[in-house]
Amino acid sequence: MTFARLVVTAGTLFGVVAAGDALAHHGWGSYDTEKAFTITAPVEHLEWANPHAHLMLKHDGATWEATLAPLSRMQARGLSEDMLKPGVTVSVFGYPSTRTPNEMRAERIVVDGKTVELR
Template identity: 50%
Template structure:
C-alpha cells in the first residue's frame, strides 16, 4: 500500500512536458507544507492549482513563504496535466524579484 501511495503521489507522467506554460498571475491561495508547497492562481478568469517543490527545497534555493503569499504576483513555468485538469507542475517560479528552480 505504501508503494502505491508513493507512486500515485509522484505520478509526474500525468503532466505534459511537451507543453510549457508561463503564466504571470496573482496568488489567490498559498500552502507552505508537506509533502510540497502549492498555490492557486487565476489565468484568464480560471483558477489553476500549481504544484510546487517540497518546502525544504524551496527554502534552500531562496524562496520564502512570503514570496508566494496571497496577493503576490508570480510567474510560473511548468507543465499542465494531460487530462485537462487546471493544474501545473511548476519547474521554476519567479517571485519576490528572483527566479527559483524547483526541480
C-alpha cells in the same frame, strides 16, 4: 505456514504496498511535458504544506493550481512562504495536468525578480 515464512510474506506485501504509494506520489506522468507554458499572475492563495505546496493563481478568468516542490527544497533554494503572499505577482513555468483542468506541475517560479528552480 511457519512463523518465519509468515513474517517474510507479510514483509514482502508491506514492501509492495509501500512502493506503490511512493511511485504514485512521485509519478509525474499525468503532466504533459510537451505543452510547457508560463502563467504570470498575482497569488490568490497559498497552501504551504508537505508533501508539496500548492499555489492558486487567477489567469484568463480561471483559477489555476500550481503544484510546487517540497517545502524543504524551496526553503533551501531561497523561497519562503512570506514571498508568496496573496497579491504578489509571480511567474510560474510548468506543465499542464492531463487529468485535472487548470492544474499544473511547476518547474520554476519567479518572484520579485528571483528565479527559483523547483525540480
